[in-house]
Amino acid sequence: MIKLSSQPEIIYLQPKNHEPTLKFWEGLKNRKLLAPRCGDCGEIFFPPRGFCPKCLSENIEWVELSGKGKLHSWTEIHYLTPKPYILGVIDLAEGIGRMISRIEAEHKELKIDMPMKVDFIDVSDKLTLFIWRPDKVDSKHQKSESF
Amino acid sequence: MSRRVAIIGYGCLKIGKYGSEVSENELSIRAIKLALEDAGISKEDVNGLVTTPNYLLTLGLQLSVVSEYLRISPRVAAEIACGGIAGGLALKHAMNEIALGHADIVVCYGSVKESIRFKNIALVEPGMGIEIYDPTTQPYAVAGVIWAYACSGRRYMYEYGATEEHFAAACVRNRNNARHNPWAAFTTPITIEDVLKSPILCSPLKLLDCSAARDGAAAVVLASEKKARKITDTPIYIVGVGEHHDNSSFIPTDRCDKPITSFVAAREAAQRALKMAKVSVDDIDVAELYAPFSPQELMLPEDIGWFKKGEMVKAIMDGSTEIGGKIPINTDGGLLSRGHPAMVTPIYETISIVRQLRGESGKVQVDGAEIGLIHCEGGMLNNCIVFIFRRGD
Ligand SMILES: [Zn+2]
Numbered sequence: 001m002i003k004l005s006s007q008p009e010i011i012y013l014q015p016k017n018h019e020p021t022l023k024f025w026e027g028l029k030n031r032k033l034l035a036p037r038c039g040d041c042g043e044i045f046f047p048p049r050g051f052c053p054k055c056l057s058e059n060i061e062w063v064e065l066s067g068k069g070k071l072h073s074w075t076e077i078h079y080l081t082p083k084p085y086i087l088g089v090i091d092l093a094e095g096i097g098r099m100i101s102r103i104e105a106e107h108k109e110l111k112i113d114m115p116m117k118v119d120f121i122d123v124s125d126k127l128t129l130f131i132w133r134p135d136k137v138d139s140k141h142q143k144s145e146s147f
Numbered sequence: 148m149s150r151r152v153a154i155i156g157y158g159c160l161k162i163g164k165y166g167s168e169v170s171e172n173e174l175s176i177r178a179i180k181l182a183l184e185d186a187g188i189s190k191e192d193v194n195g196l197v198t199t200p201n202y203l204l205t206l207g208l209q210l211s212v213v214s215e216y217l218r219i220s221p222r223v224a225a226e227i228a229c230g231g232i233a234g235g236l237a238l239k240h241a242m243n244e245i246a247l248g249h250a251d252i253v254v255c256y257g258s259v260k261e262s263i264r265f266k267n268i269a270l271v272e273p274g275m276g277i278e279i280y281d282p283t284t285q286p287y288a289v290a291g292v293i294w295a296y297a298c299s300g301r302r303y304m305y306e307y308g309a310t311e312e313h314f315a316a317a318c319v320r321n322r323n324n325a326r327h328n329p330w331a332a333f334t335t336p337i338t339i340e341d342v343l344k345s346p347i348l349c350s351p352l353k354l355l356d357c358s359a360a361r362d363g364a365a366a367v368v369l370a371s372e373k374k375a376r377k378i379t380d381t382p383i384y385i386v387g388v389g390e391h392h393d394n395s396s397f398i399p400t401d402r403c404d405k406p407i408t409s410f411v412a413a414r415e416a417a418q419r420a421l422k423m424a425k426v427s428v429d430d431i432d433v434a435e436l437y438a439p440f441s442p443q444e445l446m447l448p449e450d451i452g453w454f455k456k457g458e459m460v461k462a463i464m465d466g467s468t469e470i471g472g473k474i475p476i477n478t479d480g481g482l483l484s485r486g487h488p489a490m491v492t493p494i495y496e497t498i499s500i501v502r503q504l505r506g507e508s509g510k511v512q513v514d515g516a517e518i519g520l521i522h523c524e525g526g527m528l529n530n531c532i533v534f535i536f537r538r539g540d
Contacts, residue, residue, distance in 0.1 A: 013289060015282040047281040047400055073407065075297035076350040080289055087287050087294050091403045098400040100284040112305040129286050
């Protein structure tokens with residue numbers, strides 16, 4: 001049921017997702033970060049669910065997010081893993097919520113609140129996962145803007 | 148109709164590792180027997196039993212077994228759960244049953260063998276309990292709950308200038324206190340250096356920054372004021388209780404604006420308890436706070452109100468939370484050194500405060516302690532309950 005992968009590049013657990021949110025996981029396969037939008041009240045929300053947390057409607061549409069965000073915090077996990085990896089909390093640029101994700105970076109590069117961008121990684125034939133990296137282009141861009 | 152309720156007795160076992168030679172229910176009986184002896188009553192006086200989950204998935208029917216072992220037929224009984232505040236909720240239910248007149252004397256107890264289930268570190272095993280997280284959190288959240296508290300700790304370092312040394316200082320304070328607690332699991336003296344050099348689990352948290360899952364059993368006897376006055380000269384009244392459940396689970400992900408260095412559930416629960424007790428936070432003489440990891444030892448005293456946000460960075464170093472300081476905290480070692488049988492921890496916290504208010508705490512006694520507070524939490528501070536106890540006359 002729960003499978004801890006021993007692939008050297010990535011350690012992950014098979015998520016226990018449900019039918020109404022399969023679109024989110026299919027989106028990852030297509031290199032898209034999707035979020036549900038309520039077909040009744042228009043609320044865009046994250047994490048994905050089969051109903052709107054604002055009005056409880058099950059009339060759900062899907063929209064693509066920018067894939068940008070900020071690093072709210074992070075930890076390097078040394079326990080129960082063949083090699084350390086970084087887990088972070090991402091504030092989504094749209095301001096609708098947060099993602100808990102593996103971060104692909106050296107811990108020395110990481111700064112709290114730094115710009116981040118999403119990437120995708122095929123962990124098996126059936127499952128593609130999100131992964132976040134420092135958004136170097138964006139931070140350079142922001143620097144040049146401030147000059 | 149509402150009656151005042153007092154704690155009139157306690158009993159508990161040393162926290163540690165109990166193997167297969169004794170069952171959870173047998174551990175319960177040992178703790179209950181000690182509590183009844185302390186209260187000076189017989190088991191036939193008990194008309195209520197309230198407990199917490201023992202992980203054996205008996206759906207609360209452990210109460211039938213314990214009733215049979217004791218040969219008593221209580222009028223009220225319940226097993227109550229909501230993560231780590233289970234023990235607090237059990238105490239509240241026991242109190243309410245007496246306040247409403249459904250029972251006069253209730254035993255609130257808990258017993259678990261967590262060292263087997265969770266190995267050494269609280270709640271850590273690949274994929275164990277993964278259902279508590281949203282599916283988008285599940286793929287990478289391999290290491291129990293430590294990662295969430297570690298992210299909270301790192302953000303606190305960023306926002307308030309705390310360092311790993313400040314977190315370690317809380318571990319050392321707790322260990323110094325635990326040395327005088329007859330029931331603590333960890334009593335070997337440690338230094339800040341020892342904490343910093345212990346193995347990294349989830350940076351910035353090292354082994355000694357984390358509470359350890361251990362076995363334990365504890366019981367307290369609650370009674371109506373009328374009964375309490377007849378039975379004991381030192382009733383400890385429950386004068387305030389406050390509870391709050393934030394709409395989040397572990398790191399709040401449903402929105403971006405909730406802090407992870409300050410916890411609304413802790414603040415609200417404390418405010419409600421203080422209001423009910425009609426006391427201010429500065430009237431509290433001694434407190435037991437439920438911090439499973441060292442960074443939250445700094446955040447909680449701020450949320451409950453003794454310090455402003457960020458002030459604990461200084462206060463943890465200057466003795467403010469030690470015996471003789473502004474507010475002595477975790478005088479029996481806290482979760483980090485007492486050991487953490489989660490489903491029983493709030494009952495151990497209660498016992499610690501009862502002993503303080505009765506003046507039985509020996510080398511860690513807070514002089515003249517009259518009002519005490521306990522806090523417990525579930526998830527990552529998403530669910531909190533706070534009690535205020537007062538020594539009776
Ligand atoms: Zn809606």
